[in-house]
Amino acid sequence: MFLLIGLLTQACELATGSPTPTAEEPSTSAPGPNGTEAPGGSPVGSPTSEPAFDPASVRVTLRRVLGGLDRPTAVTASGDGSGRLFVLEQPGRIRIVRDGRLLDRPFLDIRSLVSCCAERGLLGLAFPPDFNPAGGTFFINYTDANGDTVVAAVSVDGGDEDLADRASLRPILHVDQPFANHNGGGLAFGPDGELYIGMGDGGSGGDPQGNGQRLDTLLGKILRIDVGGNTAAGQPYGIPSDNPFTEDAGRRPEIWAYGLRNPWRFSFDRETGDLWIGDVGQNRFEEIDRLRVGTVSGANLGWNIMEGSHCFGGAECSRTNLVLPIADYDHSAGDCAVIGGYVYRGSAFPALVGAYVFGDECSGTIRGLVAAGPDQQKAVVLLESDRVISSFGESDDGELYLTDLSSGELYQVSATGN
Numbered sequence: 001m002f003l004l005i006g007l008l009t010q011a012c013e014l015a016t017g018s019p020t021p022t023a024e025e026p027s028t029s030a031p032g033p034n035g036t037e038a039p040g041g042s043p044v045g046s047p048t049s050e051p052a053f054d055p056a057s058v059r060v061t062l063r064r065v066l067g068g069l070d071r072p073t074a075v076t077a078s079g080d081g082s083g084r085l086f087v088l089e090q091p092g093r094i095r096i097v098r099d100g101r102l103l104d105r106p107f108l109d110i111r112s113l114v115s116c117c118a119e120r121g122l123l124g125l126a127f128p129p130d131f132n133p134a135g136g137t138f139f140i141n142y143t144d145a146n147g148d149t150v151v152a153a154v155s156v157d158g159g160d161e162d163l164a165d166r167a168s169l170r171p172i173l174h175v176d177q178p179f180a181n182h183n184g185g186g187l188a189f190g191p192d193g194e195l196y197i198g199m200g201d202g203g204s205g206g207d208p209q210g211n212g213q214r215l216d217t218l219l220g221k222i223l224r225i226d227v228g229g230n231t232a233a234g235q236p237y238g239i240p241s242d243n244p245f246t247e248d249a250g251r252r253p254e255i256w257a258y259g260l261r262n263p264w265r266f267s268f269d270r271e272t273g274d275l276w277i278g279d280v281g282q283n284r285f286e287e288i289d290r291l292r293v294g295t296v297s298g299a300n301l302g303w304n305i306m307e308g309s310h311c312f313g314g315a316e317c318s319r320t321n322l323v324l325p326i327a328d329y330d331h332s333a334g335d336c337a338v339i340g341g342y343v344y345r346g347s348a349f350p351a352l353v354g355a356y357v358f359g360d361e362c363s364g365t366i367r368g369l370v371a372a373g374p375d376q377q378k379a380v381v382l383l384e385s386d387r388v389i390s391s392f393g394e395s396d397d398g399e400l401y402l403t404d405l406s407s408g409e410l411y412q413v414s415a416t417g418n
């Protein structure tokens with residue numbers, strides 16, 4: 001029933017010899033050298049005008065919006081003023097929620113192109129910032145019939161904004177997947193207008209190919225590509241000129257950040273532009289990373305040297321040049337796979353403004369971090385839900401939603417102050 005607990009990820013033998021878990025104790029080690037922290041430990045760029053989310057004084061609940069979805073894996077909005085939500089179904093359809101109602105006709109049906117399920121399927125969807133509902137192009141991420149990752153561009157039918165033109169589907173990126181699991185899947189446009197892609201480490205367990213730390217593969221990365229037109233002739237996408245690596249030294253120029261295991265979901269704070277990543281752990285620790293806008297490029301997020309804030313597979317490791325997570329949590333309370341969320345910037349629930357809200361697929365627990373807070377925090381439990389959370393999503397007006405993979409339901413995250 002779960003999504004991210006794929007083959008070979010459950011074995012616990014890899015953790016022998018590791019130190020006692022101390023996930024609740026903030027690490028005192030400084031983060032990497034990539035400028036995530038100002039001297040003295042003050043957070044960079046946290047304006048005093050920002051509302052202060054206080055986890056102790058907020059009560060989070062879930063409001064059921066609708067059901068009837070087939071293994072929903074993501075929910076997002078198109079940013080075109082229509083108010084629509086788009087929900088991905090893992091077997092290969094995109095459904096539209098308009099005015100709180102699920103339209104019968106799918107926006108897109110590519111089930112014949114998609115391998116499903118476990119960690120495979122239709123996994124990601126992103127609309128560009130200037131998306132035109134009348135014939136514009138959007139982007140999807142799925143595993144094809146061979147189980148390989150495909151990122152594709154698809155256009156909307158020019159005469160019907162609730163229908164994509166399936167024949168327009170054009171793959172722009174193909175990545176071979178050596179194992180069935182850890183396919184990543186997230187897609188999002190950054191505040192810079194570039195397309196970011198979450199790529200898992202290729203799978204199996206423990207990253208046997210070392211992909212996370214290798215710069216000659218797209219596996220185990222956050223990629224950043226230009227799909228806005230700055231593309232050399234014959235190329236399906238461009239490389240932003242300020243990407244951190246060039247191809248000269250056998251490094252892939254698409255790489256934005258590396259050292260990731262399975263960044264299933266990531267998002268940008270619509271107010272600050274900070275990049276938040278939920279990186280699914282191996283057997284012990286789930287982590288959240290915060291990369292502040294404009295300060296981090298080419299960050300090494302640690303995998304498979306580290307799992308969360310802890311050395312992976314041994315008591316000692318070098319943290320030199322690694323960017324440590326803002327938070328991690330262990331598996332002792334039934335957690336198993338982090339589902340990265342969003343910084344709440346909506347207007348309906350003021351008590352939640354400034355909270356980074358995320359979940360865990362196995363426990364259903366929803367946690368929060370202070371978005372403008374320190375570089376190491378302990379995540380606070382906001383709600384112990386009984387949902388099989390597969391994804392969070394943001395509507396055009398900044399309200400938060402989540403999908404339940406198992407029940408096929410869409411929920412809205414709501415909150416009150418005490």
Ligand SMILES: [Ca+2]
Nearest residue numbers: 301302303308
């Ligand atoms: Ca990490």
